[in-house]
Amino acid sequence: MSDLPQLGQWRDFDEVRAIQDKQLPAVFAWARRSPFYRDRLPDSERLADLPPTTKQDLRDAYPFGLLAVDRRELATYHESSGTAGAATASYYTEQDWVDLAERYARKYIPIGPDDMFFVRTPYALMITGHLAHRAARSHGATVVPGDNRSLAMPYSRVVRVLHDLGVTLTWSLPTETLIWAAAARLAGYRPDQDFPNLRAFYVGGEPLTAVRRKRISEIWGVPVVEEYGSTETGSLAGECPEGHLHFWADRAIPEVLDPASGRIGPDGAGQLVVTPLFREAMPLLRYNLEDNVELSYRDCACGWALPTIRVLGRSAFGYPVGSARVSQHDLEEVVFSLPVEFGVIFWRARAFPDRLHVEIEVAPAERPAACAALTQAIRERFGVEPQVDGVAPGTLVPHRLLSAPQDVLKPRSLFGPDEDWDKAILYG
Incomplete structure (x- = not known):
């Protein structure tokens, strides 16, 4: 365990704010080393004096305009999924990754050395697969890198791996678990009986209603544990034993922007604005994720003393x-x-x-x-x-999507008379 703040080290919201206040000067110091923030920051170190950092700011600063360390110190480079058609770069040092992995691993159903952990989110340039992989390995689990953007991992193979390897934990979009259930049934398995090693599904990446979560649990007979974050920030919130999503306010400062008035407040409904507290390679001050949320500081029976967050995504649309x-x-x-x-x-x-x-x-x-x-x-x-x-x-x-075999060949140029040479360059 690192010397970063850990769950249980504070008693109430005031002590969480004290952690934030203590770390904020370091965040400003890191930010002043980046080309983007160098001439934008006032002399004060008050977040309230700053406008939000926008996604367009990150696009305009591509690729290294927000870099605050020597490039030789970087451990990884990432880009978001790029729904706007322009690259949004993110980068992390090895020490940044300690913070990232610890936040992701804050699960009330924990990751341990006995777990076979199936990662079914993209690796590629996004952070999501790498994040789960790193967190699972840091807790001794065996990682099965399933990806979900590869021809090498069709749903028939997903079902086989889940069953034959005795997978205990998975990380995916919520929708993936429903597709797995359909593929499993098509292969002759009963999801709630033929996968006895499964302990939980970790899910994130899309809004999840309570009724769909309940349906996934009914189909598979295991809990569904929700996670919220982004490539630009890593994990921002996780679910407690009481079923509430808590923002990791000891590691990042949350605020809420009212788009209509431009007002930024500590709680309420609006767009989530975050300031990561332990991000040295690419400091972000008041970064607007543009996700619709509801943030509150009500007490929770779990005792974590962290704000609760409801992630609405585009649900208001x-x-x-x-x-x-x-x-x-x-x-x-x-x-x-x-x-x-x-x-x-x-x-x-x-x-x-x-x-x-x-x-x-x-x-x-x-x-x-x-x-x-x-x-x-x-x-x-x-x-x-x-x-x-x-x-x-x-x-x-389509059933063919659920039952198709692996469709990957290594590149080759010489074929026999009865072989299909149209697959000469099909490979994953």
């Missing part, structure tokens, strides 16, 4: 349908409130100004009851008349 506004978050709650016996895990919807069209994958025997139940639930929730269609399993998530 919706489409007008009649007199209602329908969001994915709200519609997901309705779909996953259907009885588990209906077996509905894959769905899609299209919002029109005058109607809502929903499709669900459901077996023929359950189709009439499932469609009727969902139609009624949508009427009650939104006050709109939906068109709900049941489609055959394999329609929305």
